[in-house]
Amino acid sequence: MVKGIYTGxxxxxxTENELNSVANNLANVNTDGYKMETSVLKAFPEMLVKRLxxxxxxxxxxxxxxxxxxxxxxxxxxxxNEAFIRFEQGNLQETGNEFDLALEGQxxxxxxTPDGERYTRxxxxxxxxxxxxxxxxxxxxxxxxxxxxIGRNNFAIDYYGNIYINADIPYDQFATKxxxxxxxxxxLDKLKLVDFDEKRYLKREGYSLYAETDFSxxxxxxxDDFKPKVYQGFVEKSNVNPVWEMTRMIEVQRLYxxxxxxxxxxxxxxxxxxxxxxxxxx
Numbered sequence: 001m002v003k004g005i006y007t008g009x010x011x012x013x014x015t016e017n018e019l020n021s022v023a024n025n026l027a028n029v030n031t032d033g034y035k036m037e038t039s040v041l042k043a044f045p046e047m048l049v050k051r052l053x054x055x056x057x058x059x060x061x062x063x064x065x066x067x068x069x070x071x072x073x074x075x076x077x078x079x080x081n082e083a084f085i086r087f088e089q090g091n092l093q094e095t096g097n098e099f100d101l102a103l104e105g106q107x108x109x110x111x112x113t114p115d116g117e118r119y120t121r122x123x124x125x126x127x128x129x130x131x132x133x134x135x136x137x138x139x140x141x142x143x144x145x146x147x148x149x150i151g152r153n154n155f156a157i158d159y160y161g162n163i164y165i166n167a168d169i170p171y172d173q174f175a176t177k178x179x180x181x182x183x184x185x186x187x188l189d190k191l192k193l194v195d196f197d198e199k200r201y202l203k204r205e206g207y208s209l210y211a212e213t214d215f216s217x218x219x220x221x222x223x224d225d226f227k228p229k230v231y232q233g234f235v236e237k238s239n240v241n242p243v244w245e246m247t248r249m250i251e252v253q254r255l256y257x258x259x260x261x262x263x264x265x266x267x268x269x270x271x272x273x274x275x276x277x278x279x280x281x282x
Contacts, residue, residue, distance in 0.1 A: 002270070003076070008262035010077030014041050015256040017080035022249045025240045033090070033122030033208040034238040036245075037083045044076035084200045090121075090239040092231060099125045099133065101157065102236040103193070105228030110142040110192040110219070111135055111209065117142070119194065119219065122208035124235050137207060143189030144221065150188070157232045160224065161191035193227050194219040 018039040028034040049071040092102045101123035103109065108119035118139075125141055128134045133141040133148040140147040148163060156164045165188045196202065201215035212219055222228075 002266075003074075004266040005263055005270075007075065007077040008259045008266065010044070010079060011259035011262070012256055014078045014080045015252050015259065017083070019249065019252045019256070021083045022245055022252060025245050026242065026249070029238055029240045029242050029245075031122075031208060031238050032124045032235045033120060034240065035085050035087050035090075035121065036238070036240045037085050039083050040081040041078050042081045043078050046073045046075050048072075049074050085202065085204070086239070087199055088239050090236045092234045093237050094234050096233055098155075098233055099127060100233055100235045101125060101191070102231045102234035103228040104231065106226075107193045107195045107222050107228040108210065108219075110194060112140045112142055112147060113209070115205075116211075117219070118205060118209040118211055119202070120208050120210065121236055135207075142192045144192045145189050148189055148191075155188070157191065157230055159229045159231075161193055161227060161230045163188045163191060191230060193222050193230075195222055195226075196220070 018041070021037050021039045025036045087106070089104065092104065101109065103121060103123070108121060109123060111118045111120055120135070122135070125133050125135055127150065128138065128140075131149045133150055135141065142148070143163060150163070150165060154166050158164070164185050166185060196212065196219060197217040198215055201213050202210040203213050203216075205211050
């Protein structure tokens with residue numbers, strides 16, 4: 001009976017962690033570039049249950065034998081294994097903002113942060129006072145040659161991530177769309193797009209940023225044939241399905257309540273064994 005209490009408790013702990021993943025997904029349903037996470041549960045090892053003090057001989061198919069007939073298997077509960085990130089494509093939404101970038105396909109944009117290079121799918125960018133393309137926290141967006149310095153209404157990015165500017169307009173001068181005739185169009189840089197061998201093991205660091213780990217492997221710059229398409233004036237929305245997550249939340253809550261009932265039932269049975277059966281045998 002005590003094993004039953006532990007089994008129910010393990011189920012409650014596992015479903016609590018799963019509910020945390022669902023809640024995190026729902027909280028970020030409108031976060032640009034957010035990728036949902038899915039919980040993975042695993043069972044504790046099963047144990048064979050045998051009859052004690054039995055002289056019977058059990059012969060197994062491979063020729064081995066054992067004393068004490070096997071009654072069956074007994075599960076020992078479940079545990080939360082991991083919450084891995086699912087990098088399915090999110091919907092692209094047009095914003096009309098020339099600084100917004102969205103990726104269609106696998107890969108990440110690179111951001112220069114005080115803690116080192118980080119990776120994101122959130123392309124909600126802006127321009128700094130000194131003309132650099134930066135994220136919402138002021139971190140610089142990286143091209144293959146370093147931080148990207150551009151000018152307002154003086155840059156364009158094609159589907160392949162190539163960045164073009166009008167060389168006739170200096171960085172510190174903000175041109176208007178009507179003034180920029182693109183007569184001296186040159187390639188400035190190329191958006192640095194990378195991917196990982198095992199991106200499910202990337203570490204979340206908040207603000208839609210990811211950091212590499214020993215298990216994810218290092219970031220690898222994608223060759224042209226495997227680069228995702230880059231859309232200027234778009235952002236990638238979260239890939240969370242709110243209807244599915246709400247349904248899953250209700251299901252997990254029901255599982256949590258079921259494990260509560262298991263513990264209550266086991267506690268009542270244990271109380272009867274101690275207070276009634278044990279008293280009668282005294």
